[in-house]
Amino acid sequence: MDLRIFTEPQQGATYDTLLTVAKATEDLGFDAFFRSDHYLHMGGDGLPGPTDAWITLAGLARETKRIRLGTLMTAATFRLPGVLAIEVAQVDQMSGGRVELGIGAGWFEEEHKAYGIPFPKDKFSRLEEQIAIVTGLWETKPGDTFSYEGRHYQLENSPARPKPAQSRVPVLIGGFGASRTPKLAARYADEFNVPFGSIEDTERQFGRVRAAASEAGRSPEELVYSNALVACVGANDAEVARRAAAIGREVDELKQNGLAGTPAEVVDRIGQYAAAGSQRIYFQILDLDDLDHLELISSQVQSQLS
Numbered sequence: 334m335d336l337r338i339f340t341e342p343q344q345g346a347t348y349d350t351l352l353t354v355a356k357a358t359e360d361l362g363f364d365a366f367f368r369s370d371h372y373l374h375m376g377g378d379g380l381p382g383p384t385d386a387w388i389t390l391a392g393l394a395r396e397t398k399r400i401r402l403g404t405l406m407t408a409a410t411f412r413l414p415g416v417l418a419i420e421v422a423q424v425d426q427m428s429g430g431r432v433e434l435g436i437g438a439g440w441f442e443e444e445h446k447a448y449g450i451p452f453p454k455d456k457f458s459r460l461e462e463q464i465a466i467v468t469g470l471w472e473t474k475p476g477d478t479f480s481y482e483g484r485h486y487q488l489e490n491s492p493a494r495p496k497p498a499q500s501r502v503p504v505l506i507g508g509f510g511a512s513r514t515p516k517l518a519a520r521y522a523d524e525f526n527v528p529f530g531s532i533e534d535t536e537r538q539f540g541r542v543r544a545a546a547s548e549a550g551r552s553p554e555e556l557v558y559s560n561a562l563v564a565c566v567g568a569n570d571a572e573v574a575r576r577a578a579a580i581g582r583e584v585d586e587l588k589q590n591g592l593a594g595t596p597a598e599v600v601d602r603i604g605q606y607a608a609a610g611s612q613r614i615y616f617q618i619l620d621l622d623d624l625d626h627l628e629l630i631s632s633q634v635q636s637q638l639s
Contacts, residue, residue: 334607334638335364338627339561339615343371343444348392350383350621355393356401357408357624358400359515359632361631366393367615370408373444376581376610387420405526405561405615406507409459410450414466414486420462422471422497425537430498432611435505436464450544457513459485464521468504471497473602507561509538515545524557529590535560536609559613560606563591566599566630576626580619592616596633 338358342351355366370386373379390402402424407417425432438456439445445452453459462483473479473493480490506518507526515538518525525542527535543553565580565587567573573594577584587593592602592614603614616630 334405334611335559335613336630336638337365337367337401337613337615338363339367339369339617340621341369341371341617341619342389343369343374343379343383344619345374345379346378346384346621347381347457348389351389352393353624354618354621354627355397355400355402357627359397361627361630362635363400363627364558364613365403365433366397367403367405370404370406370411370412371441371444372445372450372526373445374439375441380422384394387424388399390432391424391427394424394431397428397431399431401433402428403433403503403505404435405505405528406435406437408441408461409436410439410445410456411454414463415470415488415491417463418467418470419495421467421502422495423500425497425499428442428498432497432499433503433505433524434467435507436460436467437506437508454486459515462486464504464506464517469493470523471502485617492625504561509534511541516549518542519545519549519551520555522556526559526561526615527611528561529563529617530560532605532609535606535611557612558610558612559615561615561617562606563587564599564618564630565591565593566596566625566626566634567594567608568629568633569595569637576620576623579623596629596637599630600637601630601632 358366358539371382386404438460442452462485478490479493503523505524506522508514539558546553565576592599
């Protein structure tokens with residue numbers, strides 16, 4: 334079971350804070366540091382303001398050595414696909430080949446309004462074209478050109494450069510869509526992620542993706558299946574309650590919808606997700622100043638699962 338750290342910087346974090354968390358992620362033996370791709374806070378004041386996902390990851394690429402770096406999830410509405418392909422390839426080069434691209438359709442209309450970003454009605458078909466273009470540009474052989482004629486995007490004779498350092502940048506797709514999402518994952522994804530879903534929903538959605546992969550002539554085992562879940566771990570009940578209060582949540586709700594409780598309780602909960610098919614867990618860390626939280630998860634949870 335891979336354990337990764339997942340942050341939500343739009344809730345309020347500077348680059349220096351994110352760097353501190355990323356370095357702790359690396360030092361404590363976690364597999365990866367991921368962040369959301371949002372420009373507007375969801376609750377709270379969001380101070381000191383948003384940071385850009387790919388600018389952040391570019392900085393972290395130069396200041397870390399081992400951990401994987403990526404997004405859950407980059408919004409397809411934020412960037413043109415050709416620009417995104419260049420950005421991700423460059424950050425992958427800067428990291429020595431440690432980048433992963435999580436990408437979704439985009440959903441938070443208010444942040445689009447706040448920063449003047451168009452919020453189209455037909456977002457899923459744009460996502461489909463984005464992924465086709467980004468992966469198509471990366472896969473184009475050196476010396477060849479890439480062209481694409483879609484409903485939303487058109488590319489003509491692109492030199493399809495730069496190339497990532499990796500022969501293939503892993504692509505993550507996720508969500509709860511019953512039909513189009515599993516089919517899209519079956520075609521393009523290296524990993525499928527269920528965000529903040531129950532064990533029952535997780536098992537159901539993984540089943541849909543596995544079926545879609547088989548129907549597409551692809552082995553379902555080629556994909557990694559993962560969950561992103563809020564984390565609130567404490568050495569005892571009092572510490573769990575303190576950490577829950579710090580992020581404005583209730584302990585009982587966190588235990589029902591996330592990974593909350595003592596290390597033994599969390600290990601047991603992860604085991605239940607593993608039984609549903611999960612191979613990788615993203616711990617959503619909401620209090621980025623509480624590095625003791627990461628240390629506890631590393632020493633008392635990760636140590637039992639590795």
